[in-house]
Amino acid sequence: MLKFGLIGAGRIGRIHGANVHARPGAELVAVADFDLKAAQAFAAETGAEAMSSEAILNSSDIDAILICSPTDTHAHLIETAARAGKAVFCEKPVDLSSDRVKTTLQVVEAAGVPLMIGFNRRFDPSFADLHKRLRAGAVGEVEIVTILSRDPAPPPVAYIERSGGLFRDMMIHDFDMARFLLGEEPVDVQAFGSSLVDPAIGKAGDVDTAVVQMRTASGKLCQISNSRRATYGYDQRIEVHGSKGMLRAGNMHKTTVELATGAGLTIDPVQDFFLQRYAEAYRLELGAFVDALSGGAKPSPSGIDGLRAQRLADAATESAKSGKPVQISLD
Amino acid sequence: MLKFGLIGAGRIGRIHGANVHARPGAELVAVADFDLKAAQAFAAETGAEAMSSEAILNSSDIDAILICSPTDTHAHLIETAARAGKAVFCEKPVDLSSDRVKTTLQVVEAAGVPLMIGFNRRFDPSFADLHKRLRAGAVGEVEIVTILSRDPAPPPVAYIERSGGLFRDMMIHDFDMARFLLGEEPVDVQAFGSSLVDPAIGKAGDVDTAVVQMRTASGKLCQISNSRRATYGYDQRIEVHGSKGMLRAGNMHKTTVELATGAGLTIDPVQDFFLQRYAEAYRLELGAFVDALSGGAKPSPSGIDGLRAQRLADAATESAKSGKPVQISLD
Amino acid sequence: MLKFGLIGAGRIGRIHGANVHARPGAELVAVADFDLKAAQAFAAETGAEAMSSEAILNSSDIDAILICSPTDTHAHLIETAARAGKAVFCEKPVDLSSDRVKTTLQVVEAAGVPLMIGFNRRFDPSFADLHKRLRAGAVGEVEIVTILSRDPAPPPVAYIERSGGLFRDMMIHDFDMARFLLGEEPVDVQAFGSSLVDPAIGKAGDVDTAVVQMRTASGKLCQISNSRRATYGYDQRIEVHGSKGMLRAGNMHKTTVELATGAGLTIDPVQDFFLQRYAEAYRLELGAFVDALSGGAKPSPSGIDGLRAQRLADAATESAKSGKPVQISLD
Amino acid sequence: MLKFGLIGAGRIGRIHGANVHARPGAELVAVADFDLKAAQAFAAETGAEAMSSEAILNSSDIDAILICSPTDTHAHLIETAARAGKAVFCEKPVDLSSDRVKTTLQVVEAAGVPLMIGFNRRFDPSFADLHKRLRAGAVGEVEIVTILSRDPAPPPVAYIERSGGLFRDMMIHDFDMARFLLGEEPVDVQAFGSSLVDPAIGKAGDVDTAVVQMRTASGKLCQISNSRRATYGYDQRIEVHGSKGMLRAGNMHKTTVELATGAGLTIDPVQDFFLQRYAEAYRLELGAFVDALSGGAKPSPSGIDGLRAQRLADAATESAKSGKPVQISLD
Structure with a gap:
């Protein structure tokens, strides 16, 4: 059972969180949001726990992170999650600066964790x-x-x-x-x-x-x-x-x-x-991410696709x- | 060159007449209508001659008759044309009485002339x-x-x-x-x-x-x-x-x-x-009639189809x- | 919270059961099937309990029954459920005999319980x-x-x-x-x-x-x-x-x-x-049934529609x- | 009755010529082509006369010219026709050189004749x-x-x-x-x-x-x-x-x-x-040209549109x- 933490419980975060919740073989265990009440409400709906993003990133119990927070937090969160050895699904874009995207991808590469970018189409x-x-x-x-x-x-x-x-x-x-x-x-x-x-x-x-x-x-x-x-x-x-x-x-x-x-x-x-x-x-996008993690395949679209x-x-x-x-x- | 006489220069008669006029291998030579002026006007447009339906049916110069007059004249006109040895194209129906249709088809059969019924669809x-x-x-x-x-x-x-x-x-x-x-x-x-x-x-x-x-x-x-x-x-x-x-x-x-x-x-x-x-x-219907007459084939839909x-x-x-x-x- | 019992965990029963499970304000609490293993498997998936249909019909804890068993059991189950004061959703038909349908509707009428027939279209x-x-x-x-x-x-x-x-x-x-x-x-x-x-x-x-x-x-x-x-x-x-x-x-x-x-x-x-x-x-059909029960309205299509x-x-x-x-x- | 001369009896020329022939108020009187037999054949079909393009351009009997000859003859033919006071319909393009097009349009402008370019779409x-x-x-x-x-x-x-x-x-x-x-x-x-x-x-x-x-x-x-x-x-x-x-x-x-x-x-x-x-x-394009000439309106699309x-x-x-x-x- 893959355990997921969600960072960002806004419109798109709740969609991905609900898709994890509904998917056999995956479980949403933690939800973070700047707006604590939003995190708590969504955690209650899905049987997850509301916690800080730091706690999620540090939890040894969590396998994969869904990054659905504002764009300017993405690069930092990806890097932190990668260093913590977690698989990452991040909504597009990694960053508005291509140079920063490049740096982030190097961190991910070095950490050897799977990264998938949310090109849903x-x-x-x-x-x-x-x-x-x-x-x-x-x-x-x-x-x-x-x-x-x-x-x-x-x-x-x-x-x-x-x-x-x-x-x-x-x-x-x-x-x-x-x-x-x-x-x-x-x-x-x-x-x-x-x-x-x-x-x-x-x-x-x-x-x-x-x-x-x-x-x-x-x-x-x-x-x-x-x-x-x-x-x-x-x-x-x-x-x-x-x-x-x-x-x-x-x-x-x-x-x-x-x-x-x-x-x-x-x-x-x-x-x-x-x-x-x-x-x-x-729904299918999240499923592809879960399948890639479960099967050991590289998820696609990749960070390079994002760049x-x-x-x-x-x-x-x-x-x-x-x-x-x-x-x-x-x- | 097949020579056609048109009986009935109303809406549908003018369509068939114009299609004959435009078709290589066919020529509209005569037009009849109860309303003489209508016959004359359409004859002028197509280079044909206005004449009575009797004259058309008796003309040794005419090979085929287009019957586009009111329904209650169809059976009689088909029979007369058949006896005069002319090929006949008749707008549906031959007659509102199926018995009368049957009699007319017997006359056509006896005369051995081609008959096509105007099921345009x-x-x-x-x-x-x-x-x-x-x-x-x-x-x-x-x-x-x-x-x-x-x-x-x-x-x-x-x-x-x-x-x-x-x-x-x-x-x-x-x-x-x-x-x-x-x-x-x-x-x-x-x-x-x-x-x-x-x-x-x-x-x-x-x-x-x-x-x-x-x-x-x-x-x-x-x-x-x-x-x-x-x-x-x-x-x-x-x-x-x-x-x-x-x-x-x-x-x-x-x-x-x-x-x-x-x-x-x-x-x-x-x-x-x-x-x-x-x-x-x-246009294609009239062409099929001309082709059947030219090629010696039986035109279709036939009188039996009409019946x-x-x-x-x-x-x-x-x-x-x-x-x-x-x-x-x-x- | 409306509590539902499902009788018949075949293809269509599982669809209705899953729709109840997913609907806020409704809860699937019991599942029965001739094939006990099928009932147990579906109960496990939805957090319900597998029990006999008799137990479901007698349970004071259950508000509404979903009848998805073979056709020849429908009329008897509807009547029993109605006499037990439960709301009933039944897959079409109530019975292959219209006379028997009529009798069943009289029992439902007398019991004063809501009945909806599954005309999903x-x-x-x-x-x-x-x-x-x-x-x-x-x-x-x-x-x-x-x-x-x-x-x-x-x-x-x-x-x-x-x-x-x-x-x-x-x-x-x-x-x-x-x-x-x-x-x-x-x-x-x-x-x-x-x-x-x-x-x-x-x-x-x-x-x-x-x-x-x-x-x-x-x-x-x-x-x-x-x-x-x-x-x-x-x-x-x-x-x-x-x-x-x-x-x-x-x-x-x-x-x-x-x-x-x-x-x-x-x-x-x-x-x-x-x-x-x-x-x-x-999904919408089941929702309409839940809404009718919640709001006290008569569900539609009714038993009369079935008849x-x-x-x-x-x-x-x-x-x-x-x-x-x-x-x-x-x- | 507007009298037309056609220069160029190829595929597109025959289409325009036939459309003139079929249009009330217009008459195709002359046909020219490098291939004299092609001109004669099409003239026979439409009741026109085969003649040289020079003869057409010089004929006082002709009101309008249809230019459907090869592209590299267009500019010269337009200019000659314009100087002869004839209305001109010319297939696109006037010339492959925009400068030459400009010169030609000046000749047309000076002559004060109507010019329409064949943008059929x-x-x-x-x-x-x-x-x-x-x-x-x-x-x-x-x-x-x-x-x-x-x-x-x-x-x-x-x-x-x-x-x-x-x-x-x-x-x-x-x-x-x-x-x-x-x-x-x-x-x-x-x-x-x-x-x-x-x-x-x-x-x-x-x-x-x-x-x-x-x-x-x-x-x-x-x-x-x-x-x-x-x-x-x-x-x-x-x-x-x-x-x-x-x-x-x-x-x-x-x-x-x-x-x-x-x-x-x-x-x-x-x-x-x-x-x-x-x-x-x-068919509609040619009709618009005839209508413009008949009504004294400027035909459109114009030479400027072509340029x-x-x-x-x-x-x-x-x-x-x-x-x-x-x-x-x-x-």
Whole structure:
């Protein structure tokens, strides 16, 4: 039985904690949060114990740590947990600074502990199935990857200001999907960003609408577009054009109901946001982490995956500012 | 070059006439109509000559007759044309009385001329493709045929009164499709009819909403439903459930445009009515008639197809009135 | 906290039991099964106690009984539980004999306990949403209800022989949906049944492919078709044609992945069978039962709903045998 | 009656010629082609006269010229026709050199004759409807335009070599659609091109797979992707994300037939190529030209539209070569 400690009992922490709780072979034994009451409440729901993050990290009884606290605590917590010999699952990103990410990964490497980064979309059943078929050759060689990703509504400006910007905060998921699907590292990045949704986001120095295109060494191409607003719900679509065909995966609608009137045929809106859309992905992601730990395999996506997506986000951020293409070096 | 005379220059007559005019190897040479001006106008458009129907039937210059006049003139015109040795294309039905249809077919048989009945749906590209795949075994043995057919709006009551009733006037097309798809004759018919759309239709002794189910000798089943009103356009769908899968063909939308908003994803309404939906079917139907005449083949659907669909309509009319199932005898 | 006892720890019993276990405000305290080991295993998983059904029915500690045992035990268990003053949730059907159902409902009525029948499809999110919009007038007056329902593969003949026949065993769900959607009782029933899937089913005196049509007193119409085999998965679709438009709800596909090649655009098959397709429906159904008990409301669908669907199944069985329409009397 | 002369009786010339022939109010009177027999054959089909292009340009009897000859003759023919006072419809592009295009437009301007450029996609019923709804505010302000465009198979390398390259030959249509949909001029262009489909195309100095992104002065964004090969047919899709929703329009499938088996639900492939997909667009395009001439309105898309799309193609060609973004100046 793998014993887990959860650090951070907010929205996403409670999802991962509940998934551990529900999984045979895994047990949530400890919960920490800056807000002690939140930790206690969630501990009560899951039969765990509320304790400080230090206590969790020092407990010889705990095998694995779930890091779901604010971004600026991630790198330090990962390093501490690694030094304590614990397996780590950390929500993206490891840190807003790629250099700091690199340092942290060295600590993890030295400690020899497993580290998994929370790129949940890889585990979405439709995206995972598309990826599996792609690797099995269903459309031959990958040529163009197209990713459309839109949030229903922008977060508060206070969040934006600490987020690292759209490319690091939102498009990072798409960069990870791009790498996952291309099967090759992008080496050239071009980006445009605009502030079309909320002028306050522009004032805060960020963009809310952006497009990126990338090229790999062998010439495979990728386009990504993001908007912080979609009136019609959480829009998450990918498409892969290959030498032998095309694969795509799209949105989940709330129901299958269709209404036909003189105005046309209307289908339900898509699911609201990531908690609904990716509920199953979060469950499968945690399961993959537990399975990797149980089976002694290296969990994936790895810390390196986290670093490389981050570097693409850095490059896009730079390109959107300078108006110039940016070349990626991987080492 | 096959020379055609058109009798009846109304809406459907002009469609067939224009299709002859546009077809290489066929020529529209004469047009008749009770309304002489209508005949003259359409003759002018197509380079044909306006003349009486008698003159058309007697002209030694004309090879084939298109009968698009009112229903109560069909049987007499077919017989006269057959005796004059002309090939005949006649809009459905031959006559509202199956006995009269039988007599007419005997005249045609004796004269040895080709006769084709205008069951246009068999030529709809989607329905024709479905039929072709069905016969090629794409879904194995046919087990259940489902036909949904709805007009956008009811015709005037004056039309209803002379129409022979919903089963003979509207559902006759579905009976023909049922026979076409089942590949076997239905032997038992059950029907329910209601007047839900327009009380005046009920007062006129007809129904405007109806369901029918049929069984063939080997046990294949078919369900048909009709409504004289569909707010969302002309609804024409068929579905065939077989031992190895299911084939279906549906409506054509006006465009491919989709609008996504908070209210959902809305697709354009379906095409308005039969002139739009079946424009291509009419073209292909006429082409099949010309090809059959040119190649010396028997045109299909034949007069017997017309008679058998009519008998199913008779049976459904009787079943809807008596509340009892009706058995069909084919001879 | 409502305390539940489960009688029958087979496939469907374990689903309901797990849904009780997961629901705040409800607790599974006891499990019975003819197979004691099955009861013990499921009790261990859910923290309940394995005991005999008699013990459960006599326990003063238990508020509500879930009856998931074989059909021929339902009526007796409902009556015993009712006399013991317990709320009852029973899988359909109460009994294969409508007369026996009637007697049982009288016992429940006399005891004044709540009874809910497991017509799970009413709780499918898409079907429930369609029903809600229908009642809110989204398509005006209901005119034609069309229900297509196909199982992926037939059950063993041994099951068929004890099932009461296709109309009572499989189409009963569609009869319930028909009543639910029509909003009016059907009064006339016509049926055809065939044995096309498995000759052994025909030898056992049952059919495996069937169509039914029904009419209500006001003339609303309904068509249902069933097959015991669908190579493409569990096919469950409903469509309601009304005076102001059409509502329909269809199948859930396994993923949203689409593959485009020269062979066309291929979408994933539909979900395999009822355990996948209706997993959410089962969860919501049990929740509705718990809510009704907690709030003092009468649970729905009621015993009367069970009886009336059964009578439609009886009528269809009779019509399919005699070839004649059957009139329903409701009292 | 407007009298037309056609220069170039190849594939596209015959389409435009037939559309003139079929249109009331317009008449095809003369046909020229380097291949005299081709001109004679098409003239015979349409009741026109075969003559030299010089004779057509000098004929006082001809009101309008359709230029469908090879690209390198366009500019000269437009200028000659303009000086002769004739209205001109010219297939894209006016010339592969934007400078030459500019000169030609000055000649047209000086002559004061109407000039329309054959950007047929603007007239596709679905794209035109999308554009109309966009301008009517259906999705608020335009924010991101996404255009996916793939040919079924690459043209011969001999064609590629004289084509001006993918951006000027193929993506030019998408640049025109981008301008049409954005409602604002792009000012910054970034491009990547690869040779993934056919190495011979790369050897010829061209690319066969490309992505472009553009930004307007107000920050609206656009992404385009092209491939010279799509195994699944002619892929032509556009999508506009706006402040109040999303509009998209997609491919036309050959039929509506769907086949469901254990392998999934398969829809027909999309229509083969531009002659099928855009048949209706060509008809409407020619009609718009005739209507503009008849009504004295300026035809659209204009010569300026041709020039501006060309400049975007030039910029993309340069960016794909240099790896750097290119700024567009409009004057």
